[in-house]
Amino acid sequence: FIDYVQRHFFEDGWSLDVCSNRCTAVGEFASNDIVCTRTLYNYVDQGxxxxxxxDLPEKLKRNTKIHRIRKNKKKLGRSIEQRPQEVNKRDVFxxxxxxxxxxxxxxxxxVLLTLSERMSREFLIIKIPDKTAASVMNAFKSLRKQYSEHWNDIFKTITTDNGSEFADLSQLEDISKSLVYYAHPYTSCDKGTVERHNGLIRRFIPKGDYIHNYSLQQIIDIETWCNxxxxxxxxxxxxxxxxERELDRIYQTA
Known part of the structure; x- marks a missing residue:
């Protein structure tokens, strides 16, 4: 089991918690053949x-920010306050x-356009030429073409911030059934799922690095690792x- 932990920690970037619990979830080890997450951390402390x-990127992180809702930024469209309650519950795909x-x-x-599905935590990373609204919309048009007739079932709602790069995103409502919601100004916690995943990208692309120095294959590899x-x-x-389970359901009922 310890060999399993160390292999997946270093080769796959798993956390100690994932190492301790994934193996029983998929039946690779019996519960009496492993130790719990807390014990693994104790093993690290004891050498x-x-x-x-x-080696533990998250262990010393502390969240000291106080989140405040500010109202001095323009609104681009439908507020997140109008978003259906089912979205908050994360039990609908x-x-x-x-x-x-x-x-x-x-x-x-x-720049990288990132999307995260709230229920499955599926993460998409799309490389675009710049952070203009036109480039963002071109990426969404390509994504919509990829999922074609299943788009409306896969992308029911999209929540983003009030940055000018997303000013045209509500145009999706004119060509599909997707509804676009805008978060409160300066409130990143309104879209905490994608923000958390953006943090995972920083393990591979530190702040300040040029995105154009990373190949498309490298971006795909980061996306694959996250998912x-x-x-x-x-x-x-x-x-x-x-x-994939949810996509199968959609395709089978189409």
Whole structure:
């Protein structure tokens, strides 16, 4: 079991919690053949593993920000306050959050359009030439073409912020049944799922790095890693497993 933990920790980037629980969730180990998450962290502190505290990217993080809702920014469309309650519960598939991840923050650098489905935590990363509203809409048009007749079932709602790059996103409502909601100004916690996933990208692309220095294949590899990472919130299944299950349901009933 310890070999299993250390292999997946270093080769696949799993957390100690995932290492401890994924193996029983999929039947690779019996519960009496493993130790719990807390014990694994104790092993790290005691120097009993080849894993050290400096290898744990989340351990020393602390959230000290106070979230305030400010009202001094223009609203681009339908407020998140009008979003159906079922979206908040995360028990219905097809509700997404989206954002942008910037690299060097210069006009000559590319950016990443990111989307996360709230129930499955499926994460999409799309490389676009710049952070203009036109580039964002072109990416969404390509995505809509990819899912074609199933778009309305897969993308029921999209929640984003009030940045000018998303000013045209509500145009999706003119060509599909998708509803677009805008978060409160300066309130990133309104779309915490995609913000959390953006943090995962920073493990591979540090702030300040040029996005254009990363190939399309490297971006795909980051996306694949995120969607192959077992999650505690998903009973230690992966986003891909949940997402594919929901797609199968949609395609079978079409």
């Amino acid at each position: 009993l593993l080849n894993i050290h505290n400096y 097809g509700h997404w959050e989206c954002d942008l991840v910037l690299g060097h923050k210069t006009k000559d650098d590319e 192959s990472l077992p999650r505690k919130i998903l009973a230690y299944h992966t986003p891909d497993e949940i997402f």
